Amino acid sequence: MELPSESPAQVRDQFDLADLVAYLRRDTRERPVVVLTIAPGEPSPYVSTARLAREADGRADIVTIPTDQLTRDFSGRLNDPQAGVFRGACRVYPPGTAWEDAPLTLPVRMARDASEIGALPRLVIEDLRRELARPARPPADGRGRADNRANQRPRTPTAPVSAPARPAGPVPGPARPAPPVEILTAADAAALASHLHNAVRNRPAVVVSRATGAAAAYADVAQLRRDLSGLADVFEICTPDASWAFSHGVPDMCQVYGGASRVYPVGTGWEIDPYESPLRFAHGMPDRDRVTRQLIADAMGMATRGSHTVQARQACASRVTGEVSGVVAGRALVKLDGQFPGTLWPELVEPGLPAERLFAKGMRVEGALDPDTRRIDVRGMRRPTDEAISRYRPGDTILVRVAEVAKGACTVEVFPGFLRTIAASEVADDGIDLRWMMSVGEVLPVWFGGHEDGDWLLSIRDAADVTDAVPAPSLLTGGPPWLVPADPDEAR
The missing domain is CATH 3.40.30.10 (Glutaredoxin)
Structure with a gap:
């Protein structure tokens, strides 16, 4: 542009x-x-x-x-x-x-x-x-x-595509007392709200609430603190009084109560756009694993965007190389020479993408090993977008992921962060409401017709069968395709 x-x-x-x-x-x-x-x-x-x-x-x-x-x-x-x-x-x-x-x-x-x-x-x-x-x-x-x-005054340089720009570190400001990790009183809740409103806060904050009458939070607070050590702060609102007081201390649509939880990113943008801090619901202990994983993914994604948070952890990390031995429970295990194994977390690379689409058995990896969590940061292996998609040729049927759907158009992801819009006329007959035909996150085959005036020519109606689509590129060097066709058995 x-x-x-x-x-x-x-x-x-x-x-x-x-x-x-x-x-x-x-x-x-x-x-x-x-x-x-x-x-x-x-x-x-x-x-x-x-x-x-x-x-x-x-x-x-x-x-x-x-x-x-x-x-x-x-x-x-x-x-x-x-x-x-x-x-x-x-x-x-x-x-x-x-x-x-x-x-x-x-x-x-x-x-x-x-x-x-x-x-x-x-x-x-x-x-x-x-x-x-x-x-x-x-x-x-x-x-x-x-x-x-x-004579221009220097500005913060624009970061590469894979790392959106943020200030290199927190701006010095007046120190505020840290709130307790267990929020029991109205005063504790006020301290937590003040902490969240602090524009120079340098780590995401996970806030977990308890349902009325529940003896514990539905989210696994201990696991959150363990898995997010050094990347995010975790607070638990433990009493109804504290919950009500906290609700009065943050803007509408930014509250947490009734067993729900959310992660507040660094800065104060969430105050005017609550969708920056998605509310995660749980209705009982059967939801424990799901909501805990959601919160970990949210927090890691926000820690990745707030680059100074990750850089602080990398200061004490060592460079390692190893081989992926397998993917288990949403994590990749890595064999390291002469050391205990390390783990790879998909949330730290591309939030929302499963581990199987980033890591594969036998894959060689290199990154920064956090000695406390044994987590390896391999974001440096991420392929540039233009290189990853350069092998597509006019006439290919390629795989895309639906990012947004409206009545008359849909937006698809050719590669993470590389978005293109397809009009309804390139999907089906005119007048069809696309919201009835596809959903966000769905993987679709799309015909690629080349480039015209710098834009991509894409058509869903002209695509070949999904089985004839060329493999999607890998997000990381040496990794598996970032997209695969949906399993027909799972669709049923």
Whole structure:
């Protein structure tokens, strides 16, 4: 994606996202940028890009971020997640870079209900007009853009695609007393809420509640503390009084009570987007293993995004090489020369992907071994996206995973983080509601027709049988295909 652009642009993947963030951070940028997002289940933004383009008349950039995951990654690349935008909302970013240091001065035009959606076009156009009416910024030293570029204050560099940018470490700030790990009183709950609201908190926080009358939490708190040692803090709300007090200390839709649990990522973006911190339900001890695994996956995914958390663990880690001896209970076991075995956790590589799709028996691995947990971090073995998908040829039937589904289009993942949108006309007859035909997470065969103007030509209706699809690439060097066709027996 090239910016500035005279026509509306759409973020297609992590590469485009990196370009957008770099452009927004460009100190010499003189044009406002309107960033639109698409609400889940909707085919397009609530504000017409054509109408905005007419309003801008070539003096502003119009960019759409189409999927929920990309909007989360957009927020994750910014120094403060509150500078992001998500779930159908829109924002106009002014020229310069001051907006990133003071994101709350930048209006977010939300789309939470019908009244907000109805007002959205008017508000966004008013914001755009206001920015276009501002006088042009003079060069810093009067000598023009080229000399002014040399005087830019340094910005946090944009990270590679596999590691979205975050501040390198927590910003120094006033120390706050740490809350107890067992939340028993209203005062404990207030301390926990204050801890979560701390913008310089440097580790994800797992908060587990107990159901009314239950003697213990449904999630396995001891296992959470053991498995997440050094990566996340684990708190248990043990009493009804503490649960009520905690609910009053965090925003609506961010509470935890009644046996449910959630992981709060670093920063404060979850306060304005509760979906950054998914609520995990459990209804009894039969759900114990499931909810515990969900929380571990959530916490590890967030620790991976908050890179300083993982770097802190790597400081005491040693480099090792070994061979995968097998995959058991969602973990890969690794034989290490002259040492006790190590383990590989899929959550630390690609949250949501099972171990069988990342590791295979006999696979050689290299990474950083945490001496306390025996966990090996092999994210350095991750293949670059362009290399992994480069062997696909026009005419191939390839495998993709459904990322989002709307009535008139679906978004699919060709490779983790590499998303493409397929219109309903390339799936079935016009008028078919795609939400009845596929679901998020489903693996589908897709015909690949090559590239046109930098975009991928994809069609589901023209795909060959799934058994004729070329194997999907591996996510890690030497690993198994990251996708395989669904097992027909499991589907039944």
